[in-house]
Amino acid sequence: MSQKTRFVALLAAGALAVSMSACSGAPGGATAADCNVGITMPTRSLERWINDGEQLQAKLKEATCTVDLQYADDKVDQQISQIQNQIAGGAKILVIASIDGTALGPVLEEAAKQKIKVIAYDRLINKSPNVDYYATFDNYKVGTLQGTFLKEQLKLDSATTPINFEAFAGSPDDNNAKFFFSGAWDVLLPYVTKGTLVVPSGKAPKSNDEWTTIGIPGWKSDKSQAEMDNRLSSNYAGGKKVQAVLSPNDSLAIGIEASLKSAGYKVGTDWPMITGQDGDKANVKAILAGEQAMTVWKDTRKLGDRVFQMIQQISKGEKVEVNDEKTYNNGVKVVPSFLLEPEVVTKDLVQSKLIDSGFLKASDVGL
């Protein structure tokens, strides 16, 4: 080999090595530069968002993607500036679990100018054309599962005496909350109308559209606790007892359960049937202790896997797989979505669903 040929061969080998290292592990052979992802999550105050963010970050890092993961302490402005920083830092894909689904229009316009792809994570981003995909659990079904659980466990179709019932809804700025409530209320409202369910506080929306009247801002446990305190002290005098509570998620259920405890309710005697969502450790403990009847479990690892797959498909320039192109209209367009299936977990399913699958450790919940 002449010196010149050897030099060219060396150069070619070097170039190959560089391009291989750029590709190595990045999703499906896309270059690491294509796989530069900014993730923004709403808050660290709820277990699920910590798990969501960390799981997706770990998967992406394993695939040698560049990742920036931020939590915004439930503050909209903080989330906007985190997204701005990610855009300035060269992100090619943004994964956003929004705090206020309507507040991101302007920052997403900046993203669109840089040709950045945007995936709405768990919560839809509203009123913006610049949302490319949405990955979530079937939010309406979460509510249906809660409503149907109460209907069946309370035997509403055959109940002969009215049941005292209170309903709560999620944060008014979270698009999911409307779906959770609608799913549950489509099952339960007919029984309220018939008088099988009686709502002593009077806080029973006449239609799904009025759900924000009973929404708890920021999904805060202390706010649901204060609201339940008020309802109990104003409407449950003279030994009247609440027998069932629709709680849309676990953080609100924790507040409701604390309020019931301080009002003297006891498991096994007068404790009401309470729903939830997420499978948070504290709530799974409450389920085992008989304080919460169920949680709608969303295996967030599956959501992370799905979003990881979307990121792979985007980075490789492939068609992104979705399974719903009609449900999630964000006010500007229908956002192509991938919906995952939520499932009910009751006391007898904690071991088989949550522990055996590795979602929680037995020791996390005192087993």
Ligand code: BGC
């Ligand atoms: C999520 C729920 C969560 C709630 C509060 C919703 O958007 O879908 O899983 O409980 O936010 O963080």
